[in-house]
Amino acid sequence: MRTIQSAFNQWDDGGNLDKKLEQAKSELLKDPIVQKALIKKPELTEETLEQGLIKLFEYQKERHHCEQCPGLEKCPNMMQGYQPELVISRGHLDLTYHACSLKAHEVERRKRNDLIKSLYIPREIFEADFQTIDFDGERADAIAEAIEFAGNVNPGEDPMGLYLYGRFGVGKTYIVGAIANQLMKRGVETFTVYTPDFFTEMKNSIGNGTFQEKLNSVKKAKVLILDDIGAETMSPWVRDEVLGSILQHRMFEKLPTVFTSNYNYEGLEKHLMYSDKSGTEELKALRIMERIRHYTKLITIEGKNRRQT
Template sequence: MEDVGKELNRIIMSRGVDGRYRQMMEEILDHPDVRQFIEKHKDKLSQEDIEKSFAKLYEFVQEKKKYLASDPTMIAPGYEPQLSLNFHFVDVIYVPTDELLRMKRDVEIRSRINALNMPKDIRNASISTVDWTEGKNDAIDAIMKFIKEYTQRPKDFHKALYLVGTFGVGKTYLLGAAAHELALRGFETTLVHFPTFAGEMKQAISNDQVGPKLNSVKKAQILMIDDIGAESMSEWIRDEVLGVILQHRMQEQLPTFFSSNTNMDDLESYLSLTKNGNEDVLKAKRIMERVRYLSKEITVTGENRRNG
């Protein structure tokens, strides 16, 4: 094809059209992206090819305007229209933008984090947003070490963490950050606020949902039990819920994290007493054997951020 400008003018003038349609054609064929595309493919596009492709060129120009204006009425929101050559015919393809790809990736990552009754900020936690203080350094180092080793050998057993510290020092946020880092690497994590979960399990008895709810937690690829020891625990919750979960995870060697306001020794004493006043040291010891098998205790210190 000869000079693009002359050829486009010839196309416009050769058509017996009224002034309004000619103006529209001029606008479309004068669009910089259209001119550049035709110039690039001038050896493969004849005048007739361009004329037959006019509807697609029109679509491209209109959708490109909407794309640049972030107009939600465009054909494919989040996708950038681009011209493509298809056997001597100009076509329009829609390519996902970097922003759309990022959003899709974020959605995919979040889909790997099953947060049950957890605060919104925990769902959005990440190591990069953790408040790196001296009181958290040991926990962060241990989390990153676990993630590295688990990523390298996901089929092996890896002892997880039991984060202990006073109210508001960021234990739960650290669990959320760990879940996010694991999700980035393709692993699914379930975070459970145990006091709330215990209440839901009691309610599940009436609608015969105990089994499904228990299975969804005990079989999780990676489980994080938040705030263990904060609830008023009945014998049934201790033995038939927590005990069953931990027994399964120990047998299957599934990674299990914990956070608590009490250390392991105090949690054992706490578990030996139920809210009915009954004491069973042996059952508490059995549960703590599983907790100690699954995790190692790491202390987290710092200011109570909930009072900030």
């Protein structure tokens, strides 16, 4: 096994180590990338430079990788997607790192995607786009209203939402998917839930201690989309403790809510009145509907059942 000293002697090549180091240092300091960085550090002393050569070599290597960038996934830098910057810290030459343009773009892309949160909604719904949506005559007015809402909604300032009413299969969920996609482009957080499954999940979450956390995440979304409200099995607890709590908070905070339903306002009111255990409770249903009617615009969507074509 070779000793460290023998390896060192071989690299020294007859006592020329100092010459090799000086040559490497000279080439390093002549590098345009290094020179450009050093010009920005007029306070750098010769002593600090000598002590920080290792950092300077690291800077040169990483920056040359960036000059010949192979793409974010193949980035050879020590911190993938990050570029070094020379700094003087406590009298020593050091490096800090910041995201390159590709990394920053990727972070921003993920951030935009995270703006659309969903529960029980197929992800492909959020590929819906107003540019490609079927703008037929029967749905033209409804789509125009949806486009206007997505372009102008102002959470925290204006609580007005939409109530999309129509028969099965007319494209209500697809339209709200396009709304969510447009809001993502604007940087507006959107939370979309399939209401029947969400209410079931809220019941189950009482047992595992996550009820309040889940309720708060929906209550506080900048724009909330409740898809297919009225399709759930209604109970006083769902109506008053879940739906009522959500709408109460959103009303006070001026946060818009978008609903889709197979019921119009009157039909949903009747649905909210009745439960298997409590019979008919008109006053409590009216209280919920007051918040829905007052803070949404009713949009009726006509047309054929697209699920059958």
